[in-house]
Each structure stands twice: as structure tokens, then as C-alpha cells.
């Protein structure tokens with residue numbers, strides 16, 4: 001086991017925040033994962049699991065052991081008429097997995113193309129984009145308990161998925177190291193074209209004439225147009241979740257704020273477009289103390305050299321002004337690690 005000490009994490013998070021791990025280890029199989037857990041147990045160290053660092057804000061140094069998930073591998077574990085199940089190591093890159101499946105004629109992931117990060121992190125926040133959420137494609141997953149190393153299988157119901165949410169963010173938070181994920185895929189295309197911008201991008205051809213490859217290409221083009229590339233502009237994607245309110249509340253807000261952008265929320269209620277709320281408060285393109293609200297996408301906060309303090313100060317100011325103007329509380333989407341969030 002190759003344990004590093006005082007390890008610099010600035011290249012391990014897409015916000016490029018400077019923070020160090022007291023101890024750091026990359027695990028590429030179950031044995032090394034168990035050895036890492038034992039190392040932490042022997043020294044009573046807190047554990048932080050990290051994938052590609054695209055959904056975290058490193059607000060300070062991490063005092064314990066950071067386990068970087070690097071378990072690779074993909075294999076078909078079940079195949080039935082028109083359907084297959086693919087088991088994927090948690091350290092595989094998500095987008096590479098989408099491409100891998102498309103190349104083999106295994107469909108279902110195309111709307112989720114180009115989402116950064118690892119396969120193992122995808123269930124943590126039930127990644128979603130362009131009308132599809134992971135929960136509809138996940139069969140089950142396998143995880144190691146951080147405290148004991150015991151293995152547990154979580155079926156879809158046990159994952160308790162919600163909008164950008166799962167048990168791994170709530171009651172099971174900081175308890176599990178997800179080691180592999182089993183995806184349910186189809187051999188027959190069934191494009192999901194409900195998302196208006198995606199439908200527009202694909203023109204008015206009948207759904208049956210549109211291939212999954214075309215859907216993936218359209219999604220990638222939309223994403224490249226709308227979202228900054230973390231390699232050039234450090235960011236963690238959407239910094240806030242779209243708030244979900246009751247229909248009555250959305251109606252009342254719409255009367256007071258004409259043009260309010262809303263979508264039906266999958267689990268009931270109405271989703272308010274957080275980007276619209278932030279833009280209306282005048283934040284789009286604003287730079288403050290080395291952090292900024294992106295000029296094309298108000299939901300994305302960027303690190304312009306000011307580090308975590310500047311970023312969190314800006315996030316706090318955005319949140320306060322949205323609360324004041326609309327009476328709506330924005331919830332931060334990425335996990336804040338190593339620091340305090342008021």
C-alpha cells in the first residue's frame with residue numbers, strides 16, 4: 001500500500017482548491033481498499049472518499065486518510081432478451097463508460113454523456129442530466145463498510161434515491177466505500193427526448209429516427225456550449241440544487257415574479273430554476289474576491305484564484321440575496337469538506 005503524507009489535493013479536485021490530505025492512498029482493488037480501511041482503523045483516522053473531485057469543495061486540509069477510488073474494470077454479468085447488466089469498477093471514468101457502452105450498442109446512458117467524475121460517485125448524488133437520472137439505469141451496487149470492511153450489496157430501493165440525493169448523502173453518509181456499480185442497459189434504443197433543449201437540438205424528426213449516438217452527441221454539444229471546462233475554468237458544475245417547492249408556492253411566486261422558470265419535479269412538486277433566481281438577483285458574470293459566477297451559466301461558481309474562502313463567501317452572498325428576494329433557500333450541491341459552512 002502506497003500511503004502518501006501531507007498530500008497536495010489541488011490537482012485532485014476540479015475547483016483546483018489548494019488543500020492537503022494528512023494521509024492519502026489510491027486503491028485499485030478490494031484488497032488494497034481493505035488494507036486502507038485497516039490503516040485508518042489502527043490509527044483512528046477519519047476517512048474521506050474521493051473520486052475525481054468534481055463534486056466537492058475542499059474548504060481546508062483533510063485531517064485523516066483520503067481514499068482515492070481507482071478500482072477499474074467492466075464486465076457483463078447478465079444478458080437477457082434485449083437487456084444486459086454491466087458491472088463497472090467504481091474508479092472507472094463515468095463518461096468513458098458511457099462511450100464504451102455506446103460503442104457496443106448498449107443503450108440507456110446517452111443523456112448522461114460528459115458528466116465528469118467516477119462511476120462510484122454517480123449513485124452518491126444520483127447524477128442526472130437532460131431528462132435522465134442514474135436511478136433509472138442502476139440495478140444495484142457493492143460497497144465496503146468504512147468501519148469494518150464488510151461488504152454490502154445495495155439494490156436500487158436501498159439506495160433511497162431522490163433528486164441529486166441518495167442514502168449516501170443522508171442516513172448512510174460517510175459509512176461506505178462504493179466499489180462497483182451494476183447498470184441495466186438495453187440493446188434496443190429507446191431515446192429519452194423529453195428535455196426541451198435536447199429535443200430542439202435534434203430538430204423535429206420522429207424519435208424513432210434518432211439514434212442514441214446522435215442523442216449523446218447533441219448532449220455533449222449542449223454541455224460544451226453551456227458549461228465551462230474545469231481544465232480551463234476551475235468549477236464543480238452546478239453549485240446549487242434547483243429548489244423544489246409545492247405547486248401552490250410556485251404559482252404564488254410566478255404571480256409575483258413573471259417569467260419564473262419552473263419544471264415538474266420527478267418526485268412531485270415543482271422545481272424552480274436556480275440559475276434564473278440567481279440571474280434575477282444580478283449575479284451572472286459577477287467576480288468577487290477571486291471567485292465568480294460564470295458569465296454563461298449562473299448556477300456555476302468558478303475559482304478565479306481566491307480559493308475556498310472567496311468561493312464560499314460568494315456562495316453565501318448569492319444564497320442570501322436569493323432568500324431575500326424570493327424567500328427561497330438555495331441548497332449547495334457539492335459536498336463541502338475540511339471546513340465549516342455556516
Ligand SMILES: Cc1cc2nc3c(=O)[nH]c(=O)nc-3n(C[C@H](O)[C@H](O)[C@H](O)COP(=O)(O)OP(=O)(O)OC[C@H]3O[C@@H](n4cnc5c(N)ncnc54)[C@H](O)[C@@H]3O)c2cc1C
Nearest residue numbers: 049051052053054055116117118120121127128178236237
Ligand atoms: C463541469 C461539471 C459538470 C457537471 N455536471 C453534472 C450534471 O450534469 N449532473 C450531475 O448530476 N452532476 C454533475 N456534476 C457533478 C459531478 O460530476 C458528479 O456529482 C459526479 O458524480 C462526481 O464524481 P466524482 O468522482 O468527481 O466525485 P467526488 O467529487 O470525488 O465525490 C463526490 C462525493 O461522493 C463521495 N464519493 C466519491 N466516490 C465515492 C465512492 N466510490 N464511494 C463512496 N463515496 C464516494 C465523496 O466522498 C463525495 O462526498 C458536474 C460537475 C462538473 C465539474
